[in-house]
Amino acid sequence: MLRRCHACDEIEVVACCEEDAATRDALPTGLEVEVTHDDFASLLDQVECDVVAIGDVYARRGGLMIQALSADKHVIGDKPLCTSLAELEQVEDLAAQKGRVVGCMLDMRDLPVFLGIRELLKAGEIGDVHAMSFAGQHPLLYGSRARWYFEEGMHGGVLNDIAVHAVDFIPWATGLGIETIVAARCWNATVPAHPHFQQCGQAMLTLDNGAGVIGDVSYLTPDSFAYDYPHYWRTTIWGADGVIEAGVNSQTLSLYRNGEREARQLELPPGRPGGYLDAFLREIGGGTSLHLSSSEALAAARISLLLQEAAETLD
Numbered sequence: 001m002l003r004r005c006h007a008c009d010e011i012e013v014v015a016c017c018e019e020d021a022a023t024r025d026a027l028p029t030g031l032e033v034e035v036t037h038d039d040f041a042s043l044l045d046q047v048e049c050d051v052v053a054i055g056d057v058y059a060r061r062g063g064l065m066i067q068a069l070s071a072d073k074h075v076i077g078d079k080p081l082c083t084s085l086a087e088l089e090q091v092e093d094l095a096a097q098k099g100r101v102v103g104c105m106l107d108m109r110d111l112p113v114f115l116g117i118r119e120l121l122k123a124g125e126i127g128d129v130h131a132m133s134f135a136g137q138h139p140l141l142y143g144s145r146a147r148w149y150f151e152e153g154m155h156g157g158v159l160n161d162i163a164v165h166a167v168d169f170i171p172w173a174t175g176l177g178i179e180t181i182v183a184a185r186c187w188n189a190t191v192p193a194h195p196h197f198q199q200c201g202q203a204m205l206t207l208d209n210g211a212g213v214i215g216d217v218s219y220l221t222p223d224s225f226a227y228d229y230p231h232y233w234r235t236t237i238w239g240a241d242g243v244i245e246a247g248v249n250s251q252t253l254s255l256y257r258n259g260e261r262e263a264r265q266l267e268l269p270p271g272r273p274g275g276y277l278d279a280f281l282r283e284i285g286g287g288t289s290l291h292l293s294s295s296e297a298l299a300a301a302r303i304s305l306l307l308q309e310a311a312e313t314l315d
Helices: 002-007 021-026 040-046 058-070 085-098 110-121 158-174 275-284 294-314
Strands: 051-052 074-077 101-104 129-135 177-185 200-207 211-218 235-239 243-247 251-259 265-268
Touching: 021 211, 021 294, 040 058, 051 058, 051 211, 058 074, 058 085, 101 275, 101 294, 110 158, 110 211, 110 235, 110 251, 129 158, 158 177, 158 211, 158 243, 158 294, 200 294
Parallel strands: 051 074, 074 101, 129 211
Antiparallel strands: 129 235, 177 200, 200 211, 235 243, 243 251, 251 265
16 A cells, blocks of 8 residues: 555655554564654644555554544554444444544455456356355464464454455455355464464355355465465355356366356456455545445444354354
8 A cells, every 4th residue: 555655646655653563673674664753642632634545454443543533534454444343333334423534455356357257247158146155265474474463363264354355355246245144153273372463264155136245255275375376365156157266376267157158258357456445545536436445444343243243252
């Protein structure tokens, strides 16, 4: 996000806050941003700005966002925006009261493969959608991933962390709302040193036309494959007239049409790098028909938090 801000003529980066002393001391020289403050409240009080971008540890993001909105700032952050429904409700209320925009780096919408899937669905290539699966498994990268991930109360849950991308993508691509959380489960499979850290997550949902969705967002991809794993974010959509299948690392979209014997391998459309940030700026400027809106970002955050809550209730 910082690189995109520097490259955008509409944005001037005017301040940066890092409250953790150890992190400040460990930052390498020559970064694209200079840390100007070590206290967030002071930054809000002293710096004239329109937008606050938040990238703190997950459990701190909601509180920081609430402070920024209370100070009449627009806010944008990486996912997850926060780790509790109570925080999200405060964010929603403040954004509405203050007339401020809440953005999120839901950048799966910006990728060629998902833009292509959306185009095929909108063109009716497989008819009405009746079932979907998504496989958003990630590498855990234990030992190099930030240590706070494994501190109790800091991460906020794997469904809230990762499934937010899927619950944002599905309504956007299909035009169907998420109606029901049927089931959700989280568990610890391979991290015995941190038994509270449930790095595996699965969920089952229904859409408002009755279609079923099954997803897995576990940290179980082999570290050696990491994000180059061929089936990273593999998504399959079954419709009345065919099937679409692809993943983030796919070079084409696979279309299986009823009545045909060979799968069609379709070219990917151009991506929209930074589309989430462009949409955020347009919404601040009063634009409509957005690639990603504040209301959509907040809706995805709510569903992912409800998924996490459902898993914890089951546990």
